[in-house]
Amino acid sequence: MLTQLSIRDMVLIERLDLPFHPGLTVLTGETGAGKSILLDSLGLALGERAVSGVVRAGAEQAGVTACFDLSPDHPLHDLLREQGIGHEDGESVVLRRVVTRDGRSRATVNDQPASIGLLKRVGALLVEIQGQHEQMGLADPSIHLDLLDAFGVAPALRKRVRAAHADWVSARRALEEARAKVEEAAREEEWLRQSVQDLGELAPQQDEENQLAATRQSLQQGERRAEAIAAALAELTPRDRRNSGPGAALRAATRALQRLLPAPGTDAEEQQAADSAAVRAQAALDALDQAEAALGEAEALLSRLASDQDGDPRLLEQTEERLFALRAAARKHGVAVLELPALLAELRGRLDALDSGQARIGALEQAVAEARAAFVAECGALTATRTTAAKKLEAAVMAELKPLRLERARFIVQIEPLPPEGWTARGTEQAQFLIAANPxxxxxxxxxxxxxxxxxxxxxxxKVVLAGRSAIPTLVFDEVDSGVGGATAASIGERLARVSDAVQVLVVTHSPQVAARGDHHLRIAKQVRAGRTETRAEPLDGTERREEIARMLAGEQITEAARAAADSLLASGAERLL
Structure with a gap:
């Protein structure tokens, strides 16, 4: 409900802070006192259109702040969370609107910037205004079906209809998706079959690219090792081992040095002369023997290493061919190599859908027909219930019209079937409230x-009949008693009081019979201060309220008879609270 309305620099209002309470609040005052300014200010806070003329003379901007307290299950909580506006269930909701002198405006909800469209959506969940020149809420045909259901349809029945509709929608969606897949597959059948054949022959495996790349790298490294070993062996063991290579060189050097050794049969004198050179030559020959032995060992080691490196010389080529074939297929289909197995499965599935699609579509069509029949059956029960509820609602509203001087009017709840394309989770019909004002x-x-x-x-x-069946917590009636008086005004006041038992009601009235029914009373008046006219609002209680109702009865000259009549009206209003 509305708990506070603060207005700054709005037309004749410089500064005004008004608290509001549950129940029925009446706003009274002479014509032109500024009651409409209050309603216009509230309308601005709720997202109504702003104009530059609302800014008070001498001010640069006008501002309005409206505070609301809501029940934990109010639908506005969900809307605020959906819009990303910080809010906890149970917290107050604060709407602010600022209008500058050039007519531009800005809005916030809970101190967060909000579009005027969002502000209007929020306002529509908080306040419903019924006035002489503007009707909101009940005049909107789009809510009439929900109001009828709230009046006389069990929530469980509506829940079953929503569930049946959801099942029907789900079945139709599945059928549409299956048909789309079959149609798509049919359009590309030749390409699809060729792609499945090619990828099937290629038979890509999960993570095969990484495995092939690792194998390729290992084989390339092995090939480089084999080439190095072969080159080393070629240097050590050339083709003509007798005439070239390090072995031949060592043997030739050995033969040359052997000539320095004394020949057998050499006499003693020659032997003595040759001993010095022979000793050194023998050391060199020994080194050459060692080198030749080491060379032989190196040749043997390299030969064994070369034999260890032997493998299938085609393996690297085959590995590269496989890797390049996978990458070519991936480029062709615009996917990564690792996605090829999944792509093959998908294409096979699409091909299977083409091959077996008609059978599946037939089953889905049957499921849609069954879901539709179930929805129609539930809607048949809902329609019957609504028809009964409509008659009861018509009778209940008609019973309220006579005391409101609308005895010649006829209220009708019209239920009309919708074409199948218009069926929704609310059912297969629409409802509208109609009125025939005269016979x-x-x-x-x-x-x-x-x-x-x-x-x-x-x-x-x-509202009397539907009291408490709407989520909107605050109702505003602007001069609902216009053009009536006496018993009719008293009936209006009595009904406003009844509605206020379920929701907060604010009413602008010129009728003392209505004013006397209020739980709270605000008097709107003008005053001149420092040469400027201002609108002010003051709560009335006790004697002040009695005087205001007497003024409404008698005019400017308040008589004792008027005061006595005011006492009588106030006493009648007080009886409701007992």
Whole structure:
């Protein structure tokens, strides 16, 4: 409900802070005192259109702040979370609107910037305004079906209809997807079959690219090792081992040095002369023998190493061919190599869908027909219940019209079937509230047939019947008692009081009978201060309230008779609270 309305620099209002309470709050005051300014200010906070003329003379901008307390299950909580606006269930909701002198405006919800569209959506969940010149809420045909259901349809039945509709929608979606897949597959059947054949022959394996790349790298490294070993062996063991290579060189050097050794049969004198050179030559020969032995050992080691490196010389070529074939296929289909197995499975699935699609579509069509039949059956029960509820709602509203001086009017709840394409989770029909204001007049939409005063009273009658069945916590009636008096005004006041037992009600009234029914009373008046006219609002209680109602009865000259009549009205209003 609305708990606080703060207004700054709005037309004749410089500064005004108004608290509001549960129940029925009446706003009274002489014509032109500024009651409409309060309603216009509230409308701005709720997202209504802003104009530059609302800014008070001498001010640069006007501002309005409206605070609301809501029940934990109010639908606004979900909307705020959906919009990313910080809010905890149970916290107050604060709407602010600022309008500059050039007509531009900005809005916030809980101190976070909000578009005017969002502000209007929020406002529509918080306040419903019924006025002489503007009707909101009940005049909107789009909510009539929900109101009818809230009046006389069990929630369990509506829940079954929503569930049946969801099943039907799900079955239709599955059928549509299956048909789309078959149609797509049919358009590309030749390409699809060729792709499945090619990829099937290629038979890509999971993570095969990485494995092949690792094998390729290992084989390339082995090939480089084999080439190095072969080159080393070629140097050590050339083709003509007798005439070249290090072995031949060592043997030739050995033969040359052997000539330095004394020949057998050499005499003693020659032997003595040759001993010195022979000793050194023998050392060299020994080194050559060692070198030749080491060379032989190196040749043997390299030969064994070369034999260890032997393998299939085609293996590297085959590995590279496989790797390049996988990468070519991946480029062709625009995927990574590792995605090829999944792609093959998908293409096979699409091909299977083409081959067996018609059978599956037939089964899905049967499922859609069964889901539709179940939905229609549930809707048949819902329609019957709604038809009964509509008659009861018509009778209940008609019972309220006579005391509101609308005894000649006829209220009708029209239920019309919708074409299948218009069926929703709400059912297979739409509902609209119609009114025939006078005998012989054809019924028509609420907002088009009734006059402003008639429509306001009709809305009041509907609110009495539907009290507590709407999530909107605050109702505003602007001069719902216009053009009536006496018993009719008393009936209006009594019904406003009844509605306020379920929701917060604010009413702008010129009727003392209505004012006397209020739980709270605000008087709107003008005053001149420092040469400037200002609108002010003051809560009334006790004697002040009695004087205000007496003024409404008698005019400017308040008489004792008027005060006595005010006492009588106040006493009648107080009886409701006992």
């Amino acid at each position: 012989g007049q054809p019924p028509g939409p609420l907002a088009k047939v009734a006059s402003g005063g008639e429509l306001s009273r009709l809305m009041l009658a509907l």
